[in-house]
Amino acid sequence: MNLEPALEAFFAEADELLTRMEESLLGLESAPDDSELINDIFRAAHTIKGTAGVFGFDDVVRFTHEVESVLDRVRDGEIAVTPDVIGLFLRNKDHIGALVRAVAEKTDIDDAQRADGETQLAELRVLLGKPAAVPAATGLVAADKPAVGASAPDMESGSGNWHLSLRFGTDVLRGGMDPLSFLRYLRTLGDIVHLTTVIEALPNWLKLDPESCYLGFEIDFRSDASKAEIEGVFEFVRDECVLHIVPPHAQVSEYISVIRALPEDVTMLGEMLVASGALTRAELERGLALQAGAASAAVEPTAEGEQPAAAVAPPPLGEILVETGAVSPGVVDAALTRQKQVKDAKAQEARSLRIDADKLDQLIELVGELVVASAGVQNVAQMLAQSQLTEASEVLSRLVEEVRDQALSLRMVQIGATFQRFQRVVRDVSRDLGKDIELQISGADTELDKTVVERIGDPLMHLVRNSMDHGIEPTEVRIAAGKSARAKVMLNAYHEAGSIVIDVADDGGGLNRAKILRKAIERGLVPEENQLSDREIDRLIFEPGFSTADAVSNLSGRGVGMDVVRRDIEALRGTVEIDTEPGKGTRIRIRLPLTLAIIDGFRVGIDKASFVLPVDMIVECVELAGATRDAARIRGYLDMRGEVLPLLWLRQVFDIHSDAPPRRENVVVVQFGQTKAGIVVDHLMGEHQTVIRPLGKLFSSLRGVSGSTILGSGEIALILDVAGLMKMAVSGTTVSQAELAGSAG
Amino acid sequence: MNARNALALAVPDEDPDADQQEQYLTFRLGDESYALGLLSVKEIIEYGGVTQVPMMPGFVRGVINLRGRVVPVIDLAARLRSESAAVTRRTCIVIVEVENEGEAQDMGIIVDAVSQVVDIPPEAVEPGPSFGAKVRADFIAGMGKLDEGFVIMLDIDRVLSGEDMAAVNDMKAVA
Missing domain, CATH: 1.10.287 (Helix Hairpins)
Incomplete structure (x- = not known):
């Protein structure tokens, strides 16, 4: 039996749940009374525990159970939501994550984590008012017993037990579920008083398919868990099994209705219930007689066979119940409405699909x-x-x-999920640093390519940490400078001209240019006599081996941050700019391409070679002819309606030789960020959809070309990297200079 | 001609027969014969349709479209002996699979003419000359002794190693 797919689903789900738990916990900090949030957290923990139980991940269950118990108290208002409690829950969440990861990677958590887990457990137990020194090994038992045992005495009475009628679907085993593990997990909620295995569905041995499940169970169950909790145990097979739960002290009619709804022979089931002590024989007979009367008025029910009795069209159970006066019509209506709501919720869930x-x-x-x-x-x-x-x-x-x-x-x-992670980072780091910092997020619904999102996390982390560590001043300094004590770090994302822009900004002290310059000279990054513009100085922080932190903290300051950030972003064909104002703050702007796969391309030609430019970057195209052309050749720029447009002769840049000089030339005006430039080519060949194909490692050091594409004719055209070309244009038109400029900032 | 298919018929991929490892594809480059382990050869195609890539060193002839994939093409003569091969009717591109930092990558190499597939048993392999050969010593895996004389057996992974080539690339770019 292959459990892998189910396991993977579990890990993915656990991940999501933990993320949601964290979000809700952080939300709880500002709104400690929000019961919705507390419920959310509880649900997340509960689902993780439930699923982990099904798979038999005892470590996860043991730990999460304690967390859940405390959460339950919080939900009931018995434990107040204090920052300390939230902090503990956040650590709990991390530990659950570590446990799940350990299971996923089939390793064990290390000793430090284990010790941390035990400390957390102890803290949780203190909150629960239990002795903290419960031995770890018996944790599971110890954790469960008090809950059941405490209320056990008044549950002793005859039908004071839950009754569960459980029929597993034939495909349960094929779906990777083991019926036994559900029962095992059920026992963590209470005691199974009586259990009858229903084997009626078993076919003739010759026809038996060993991969099918034919079993059902009638269970009498003693527990003070709620119906939802019991139902939750079977969450993973809910769609594939028939489950009826009859609460303690239920009406006889409820038992009868369950019996009717099940596929097996009515009398046989009745006997089982009597045997298990759920019903007395008199009660059973009375209920059955009632229903039989009603049913004979309709079609003769076929008592045996695989078909559920419901399909044989007896009067709806609800009606019978109402007629016998067992339940009022209102109750039935309410139940039906509730059922519909559940269905709607299911439909909502099904609308999003997990794809490999x-x-x-x-x-x-x-x-x-x-x-x-x-x-x-x-x-x-x-x-x-x-x-x-x-x-x-x-x-x-x-x-x-x-x-x-x-x-x-x-x-x-959406980039929102990535941004959201930083709430926690900012919270934790600001505590460590003793600064009061809030994170403001905007543009969380901005969408970008999944690959980009995955790879932007680390650079953003560096930037955010840097902002908090270096950018934002200590609180006293802020107050002295007349700023609000609470500092802000802002993450913002938006689309602009075919690229996506992510801003990481803070309202801190800005870059200390004098200090940066001094450090740079000290480290030999720039010659002493060089006169650098403010902008050039700012860019120095992206140099390898540069760090201005006076003390190396564990957050940043080892000087490995910013140059790595730049490299990561450039690897994504993006750019990074810095904008700072002393005393006001710093903004780092990351510009990334929207997608890495397909673009709308505009094809241009030089001689016989063709090149593709991303259409998003093109502002307009103009012909370069006559006197303008001669003038442009000499000056190197074009007068575009009163604007100076620097020109870049692609033929020269790419060193393409041809026998005859081109008869005509055209200028493609491109815009990248705030800069405009004209690229001079021979022909304009129109718009084409362009599938980007990477050129491979061999061409990794090639600048000005970002990839290649296969044209309809089967030829290959190179895709121009406008940003790279412009960089080359700014720092001279040869590769070597561009290389040098690239390494000097 | 599809050497890969022929190979697939002759031997299952996961367990290359010892015989196969002794088989080599010989080809001519200028006046010299070279041999290439047959297992690294994927196919041989006619020369043509090469798109130039600007600002690359001379031995990078460009890229070709190999059934929808973009494959770089190396001018082997330029890479080995710094002389560019003239394209003739018999010029071919040999598509080889090279191991590059643990990644398999397809590359095309331009040869003047493909000769034949020969068996070179280990005992017929002499060590390469430590100096004197026109080809860089570390590119030579050995000298194969054939009836018609020696062939230079190439260490193709080394010849087409991306790191090494990128280094050359940088040098040329700065120079």
Whole structure:
């Protein structure tokens, strides 16, 4: 039996739940009375415990159980929500995460973590008012017994037990679930008083499929758990099993209705209930007689067979119950409404689907091929100039474009989740530093490529920590400077001209340029006599081996931060800018491409070679001819309606030799950030969908080219990296200078 | 001609027969014969459709579209002996799979003409000359003794090692 898929689902879910738990906990800090949040946290812990129990991850269950117990008290208002309690829960959350991870990686948590876990358990027990010194080994037992034992005496009475009718679906085993483990887990909630195994569904031995589950159980269960909790035990097989839970001290009719709803022979089940002491024989007979009367008025029920009795159309159970006066119509209505709500919630959940990232990548890859193929068809259609074919290919390419956009949007995720993680970071770090810092998040719904989101986390972490550690002044200094004691770190994301911009800003002291310059000279990063502009000085912090922290803290200050940040971001074809004002704060602006897979490209040609520019970056195209062309050649810039537009001759930059000088030239005006420039090419060849294919390691040091694409004709065109080209243009037009400039900042 | 298919028929991938490891593809480059372990050869295609990549050292001829994949093409003559090969009717691109920092990568190498597949048993392999050869000593895995004379057996992973080539690339870029 392969449990892997189910396990993976568990790990993914646990991850999500823990994240949600953390979010809610942090939310609780500002709104300690919000019962919704407390419920959320409780639910998260409970689900993790439940699922872990099903898989038999005892460590997780043991720890989470304690957490849950305390949470339960908090929910009941018996324990006040103080910052200390929240802090403890946050640590608990981390520990649960560590335990789950350990299970996922099939390793053990290390001793330090184990010790930490025990300390946390002790603290939790103190909150529960239990002796803290419960030996760890008996934790599970000790944790459960008091809960049940305390209220046990008044549960002794005859039918004071829960009655569970459980029929597992035939596919339960194939789904990777072991019925036994659910029962085992059920026992953590209370005692199984009586259990009858229902084997009626077992077919003839010859027909028996060993991979199918034919078993059912009738269980009498003593526990003070709520119905929801008991139901929760079976959460993982809820869709695949038939489960009826009859509460303690229930009406006989309820038992009867359960009996009717189950596939097995009515009398047999009745006998079981009598045997288990849930019903007396008299009660049973009275209930059965009532129902039989009603049923005979409809169709004769086939008592045996696999079909659920409900399918044989007896009067709805609700009706019988109402007729016998067991329940008032209102109650039935309420129950029905409740049922509907549950269904609606289910429908909501089903609307989002978990997909294997690899599958998604394959899809994107295929869509990429499709785009190339469709471009090929369009080429041929244009060549043949047959109107019907052209029309058909137009329709095709429009559809392909839509498919492409949709496929790409599958990869787009909101950056919110990444930002949200920083709430905790800011909270913890600000405590460590003794500064009062709040994190402001905006633009959390900005979407960007999943790969980018995954890889932007680390650089952001560096930046946020740096802001808090170096950027924000100690509280006394802030107050002395007339600023509010509470400092702000801001994370903001938005779209701009085909790229996504992420700002990490703080309202701290800004960069200390004098200090930076002094350090840089000390470390030999810049020659002493050099006159640097403010901007150049600011950029020095991105140099390898640069750090201005007077004391090395465990957060930052080892000088490995900022240059790594720059490298990470550049690896994503992004750029990083810094903007600082002494006394007011610093803003670091990261600019990233929206997607790494497919872009709308604009094809240009030089001689026979073609190149592709991202359309998003193109402002306009103008012809370069006559006197303007001669003037532009000499001056190196163009007068664009009164604006100076620096020009970049791609032919020269790329050192393309051709026998005849081009008869015509065109300027493609591109914009990157605040800078505009003109790229001079021979021909303009129009817009094409472009699937980006990386050029590989061999070309990793190549600047000005970000990748390649396969054209409809099968030829390869290089995709120009506008940012890289501009950098080269700013610092001179040869590669070597660009290289040097790149390494000098 | 698809050497890879032929290979797949002859021997299962996961357990390469010892015989296969002694098989080599020989080809000509200028006036010299070279040999390449057959297991690293994926296919041989006609020369053509190479897109130049600017600002790269001379031995990087460009990239080709190999059934939808972009594969770099190396001018082997330029890489080995710093002389560029002229394209003739018999010029071929040999697609080889090289191991690069643990990653398998396909690359094309330009050769003047593909000769044949030969068996070179280990006892027929002489160590390469420590000096004197036109080819860098560390590119030579050995000298194979054939009836018609020696062939230079290339250590193709070393020849096409990305790190080494990138280093050359930087040098050229700065120079």
